[in-house]
Each structure stands twice: as structure tokens, then as C-alpha cells.
Amino acid sequence: MKKIWTAIKGTFFAIWLFFGFVGVVIIYGSYVLIKAKILEKRKGEEASREYVRKVVSWFGRAAFHYLWSEVTVFGKENIPDKGPYVIVANHQSIFDIPLILGYIYPSGFIAKKELLKVPLLGTFIKKLGSILIDRDSPTSGAIALKNFARITQTGDVITIFPEGTRSIDGKVNEFKKGSLLVPYRYNIKILPVTIDGTIGMNKKGSVLIKPGKVKLYIHNVIEPKTFSSEAELRAHVQNVISRQIAQNSLTKAS
8 A cells, every 4th residue: 555655656746747847948938048148238248147146046936835845044254245156066876956056156167068957957058157067078178167267267156076976875085186276276265065855856867856855055255365285175075075974974863
């Protein structure tokens, strides 16, 4: 009987997701993009981007409410009043992006170019000033670093996932070598963020989506100039983020 009830709930949740995707993402998302184009022609690119930022920030929060998922935020007071700064987070799920957009700042992302294939979402990600990397191109990484430096020097905010891919077990993987080179070289503030729980909503390699309880920890800002190398900075930021995951695991086990 329990299995039947679980299957019924899963079916209704899938239907709920479908109509939400059609109604919010496709219909409302298309309207927003049309309005953003009109704003760009009338008032300029920055006015258009600011409008998109407000919408995606709302959408990021709405996504979790719609999925009946609870988000608890710790350390919101640590978010800087203005850029430039770099949000550095661990990566557990496809829901990490709306989480950051809705609960921290609607920033651009450094992400793989495959995101452009996601209907409308890819367009929004690009509109926010994201840098999309082609992993099959040997020059894509160098171009991305150059664009990253240019964007942060203009006072913008950008988010990176230094692990390079989603975690399969929730633990924080090793940060990629050189992933914090730009903030280190240009002394751009780093806002470390620990995401814990989105993996329970959707795991890497699975199409199953379910409600979950998410905890978002926003740590103190880190000044790169206090470190002697990018490697030292990277190790410290990774430790700050992973330490929170380890602490939460111990709390759950006790």
C-alpha cells in the first residue's frame, strides 16, 4: 500500500512540475524576454539586464516554493552591498543555480556551454552576463579567464563552481587548479557559500525531482591579497565550504 501511495504522489508531482514548467518557464519566461528586448531598445542594455535580474531573483525563490522545498539561509548579512565580488560555491545539483539567483544575488555564472540548450533558461543565464565554456575547445578556458577578469573589473558579480561538476555524494570535491586565479590576481573579494541539501532534490545522472530541505550558508568575505598564492587561497576557500558540509554530516549522524 505504501508503494502504491508513493507512486501516486510521484505521478501527481510530475504533473505539477510539467504545468509549472509550461506556465512559468515557457509562457512567463517568453514574456519577460520580449519585455527585456523592448527595454534594451528604449532605455539601454543595463536597464534591460536589471529587469531580468529582478525577475530571475524572484524565479529562483519561486522555484523552491513551487517544489515544496524549504530553504534556510545562514549569514545573509555577509553579502556585500555591491560588487565586484565572486560567489564561490560547492555544486550538488541543477538547483544550485536558482538557489544562488534567488537567495544571494542574480549574478552571471561561469558554466559549461550545454546550459544554452536548456529552453529559455540558457537565454536568461546568458542575459545575466554569464561566461559559457566549451570543454571541447582548447582555447575556451583562456578566453573565459579573460572575460572573467573584464566582467569583475566593471563591478559586476559572478558565480563559479570550482569543483567543475556536480558532486555525486554531496561531499565537496577538489577545486580545479587555477579556478580562483582571476580573483587572486586582481584581488577581487570572494564570498564563499556552502550548499547543503539540493542533492536530495535531484542527483547527478537522475531525472527524478523531489521536494527537499536545503541549507545555504553564506560565509564571511575573503580578501585574496592576504594569501601568498592562488593555491593557498583555493585551499582555504575549499576548506571553509567543505568544513560546513562535514559539520552538518556529524550533526545528522549524532
